[in-house]
Amino acid sequence: MKKIDSTHIDDLALGSVFLATGGGGDPYLPQQIAKKVLETYGPVQTIQPKDLDDNAYVVPIGGVGAPTVGLELLPSLDEAAMTLEAFEEHVGKRIDAVASFEIGGGNSLVPLVAAAMRGIPVVDGDGMGRAFPEAQMMTYAIGGVSPTPAVARDYAGNTAIFNTTSTEVYEYHIRSFASAAGGMVTVAEHPMSGAELKRAVIPGTLSFTVKLGATLREHRGPAADILEPLKAVFDGSIYGECRCLFTGKVTDKSTRIIGGYDIGVATIEDFDDPARSLQLDIKNEYLLARIGERVVASVPDLIVTVDFETSAPINCERLRFGQRVAVFAVGCPAFYRTPAALAVTSPRNFGFDIDYVPLERLPG
């Protein structure tokens, strides 16, 4: 697709919650903001990574913080545009296009809002193909793009500008600022050239997510009926296999905000056999799914929880005791199966003492 207008936003938001694998921040507020802004400012031009000028100046933008905070700390319409403006003022350079940190969750919409208000295109692609909790897990970082200069802006208009060469150090600094500034900030970071972006992006994910959202909307209904349409969408895409891991009832879920992240565990009990349950480990996103001791899916592959009756994807912060859910798994883009990407996104990077096994090699 060449343009995104306000009529695409609901599908984009729905698809993005699916790809958010439980994290990425609830898109409800960014969705309302994006619709309003695109109605007011008109459609946003999308640009394929391969069509970008090698010398174009591209800046990813999005929210950084704990998704639970995003439910209550309401963003204003112009936060993204103001953040870009502060960024341009700092670097003394015009931004040619914006891109998304992560297509999963509300961060799929933030760049559109900024692009519409500033009259610049948005890249059809993103830095994760899903959602991950840390900056060094982005394709931009893995592809060697420097994280800074980075400009962060809080709800009150206070800003912080970071400079470092290490994405791990940057992640630590920006996360601490997000915590100190109320829990959620808007950030422009990882500025890069068009040439750099081409080597370090998951391409086409904006268009794909609109299509995925449309499928979810058209087939809204029991989770049992959505698997085939989902398989049809993912098959032949950059993601590949999609399968249903489990269906049951949430019997336990606890997360706490630790160091600016939502961290915890959820347990889903089989409808018929209470002795059989699936456990989901959470750090902003669903990271690991286990039935007993057996790992049935893990990062960087996607683990997605949807409502059992409606198939609406459920973010970690919305998951509640008693909900009836289905848990799906989807393969990750090939970029995340390279050694450089697995070095920062495997289960071990999240503290689990297991190796990553691609979804299609795990027993179904």
Place this chain on the structure above:
Amino acid sequence: MKKIDSTHIDDLALGSVFLATGGGGDPYLPQQIAKKVLETYGPVQTIQPKDLDDNAYVVPIGGVGAPTVGLELLPSLDEAAMTLEAFEEHVGKRIDAVASFEIGGGNSLVPLVAAAMRGIPVVDGDGMGRAFPEAQMMTYAIGGVSPTPAVARDYAGNTAIFNTTSTEVYEYHIRSFASAAGGMVTVAEHPMSGAELKRAVIPGTLSFTVKLGATLREHRGPAADILEPLKAVFDGSIYGECRCLFTGKVTDKSTRIIGGYDIGVATIEDFDDPARSLQLDIKNEYLLARIGERVVASVPDLIVTVDFETSAPINCERLRFGQRVAVFAVGCPAFYRTPAALAVTSPRNFGFDIDYVPLERLPG
């Protein structure tokens, strides 16, 4: 005095530990650095606040973090100058003179190091007349100077630039960055004009501290013998009364790093009567001295602990079980007895449910 050279540094450091009221950071490392830098680059010109051009651009510089960290995270010679350079680059403006956050502790020496390397003068005066743990307690902040732009630099050269209009917000942001960046950073902040500085500075404290240090050096020996020489130095100065509160042995001292501060309590037991003890409450500095329930001195007045045998001032982070000490109290400059200053530096601002009573009105 018109110039500070390397031969003044030992006295300045000694006097500054006294005025640091237990905090301010151990001056040992800054002292070695300052001597080396002043030997290499020559003396630093001092300028009286009243002699500053009203349009001069003055930037205070110093360390922010937990003093205990400063004992182990060693600064390099050029950290202060590099921080000023990053500041000038950000604002696109030349700095005419540097000033000190606080004359107490290592932060009395940091501006001298920067001034020597950059060939600019240092203001004879400071923003506290002692040491305080938070930015909003500085005369600059109380006098209405905006805290930002502020540029912070960590030991590895990573930087963060903050922009906000509230010193309380700034304090929260910079403190969180100091914690994230290893516990101690060098910061240039509260940039101001000469006219602003004249309204918001404790004048003459650099010269005074060299004189105080010389007195402490000349009368090194039992604490019982130093009271009279100290009274002679403080009498007629901006501080006024100096008295001995207590002598005894440290029987308990515990501080923890909480939110980037050293926070805790020390107990000093009377040599002869173990039932009689003095308690010191600590937040980087000694804040409150109590004998039983009776307050014998409190912020913003100065509480100072010295070695009983040598009269060497002892910082909180150096205070140890078994040390034999004398505890002195000194009145604070008149600036800190104004309603605006007491609104942010009274015992209540540190969580103690008592009003400030000036030292000379408390029973001796």
